[in-house]
Amino acid sequence: MTQTKNTQPPGFKFIGSTGYVFVIQDDGGLIGEHRIVWEEAHGPIPDGFQIHHRNHDRTDNRLENLECVDTVTHKRLHMGHRWVEGVWFKKCTQCGVEQPDSEFPTKKYVDGVRMTRGNCRECERERQRAKKGYIGERNGGVSSMFGKHYGPRK
Numbered sequence: 001m002t003q004t005k006n007t008q009p010p011g012f013k014f015i016g017s018t019g020y021v022f023v024i025q026d027d028g029g030l031i032g033e034h035r036i037v038w039e040e041a042h043g044p045i046p047d048g049f050q051i052h053h054r055n056h057d058r059t060d061n062r063l064e065n066l067e068c069v070d071t072v073t074h075k076r077l078h079m080g081h082r083w084v085e086g087v088w089f090k091k092c093t094q095c096g097v098e099q100p101d102s103e104f105p106t107k108k109y110v111d112g113v114r115m116t117r118g119n120c121r122e123c124e125r126e127r128q129r130a131k132k133g134y135i136g137e138r139n140g141g142v143s144s145m146f147g148k149h150y151g152p153r154k
């Protein structure tokens with residue numbers, strides 16, 4: 001058993017392997033600098049909440065860059081989802097179009113977040129058709145919506 005001995009003094013700051021800035025506490029424990037900054041301004045972080053870096057720069061711990069969000073929301077934000085007027089939007093990895101969450105047909109959930117292949121309903125339909133070998137029978141192999149070419153072009 002090897003244990004990394006912490007030889008740095010309390011208050012010492014460093015960037016951890018996760019990219020977050022950590023500060024060594026008086027008892028030798030570690031705390032994320034973003035947590036300290038947020039808590040100094042707003043008080044203790046509620047249970048089940050995390051501090052998100054708005055600009056996705058984990059070393060940018062200016063208060064205005066920090067946002068207290070629940071873990072599910074946090075996950076979504078890191079998946080590139082956007083909260084627009086009460087609806088989560090996400091980008092389809094296939095066609096690149098940002099669409100409401102409801103346009104993604106997946107039933108798979110991970111930690112309360114709908115996970116997808118990232119394909120919107122239309123792209124997923126095309127994918128299923130392609131899997132079954134049906135693609136190419138419609139529109140000469142060009143998917144109707146996004147003009148993606150799947151089959152040999154005549």
Ligand SMILES: [Zn+2]
Nearest residue numbers: 051052053074
């Ligand atoms: Zn975050």
Ligand SMILES: [Zn+2]
Nearest residue numbers: 092095120123
């Ligand atoms: Zn799509």
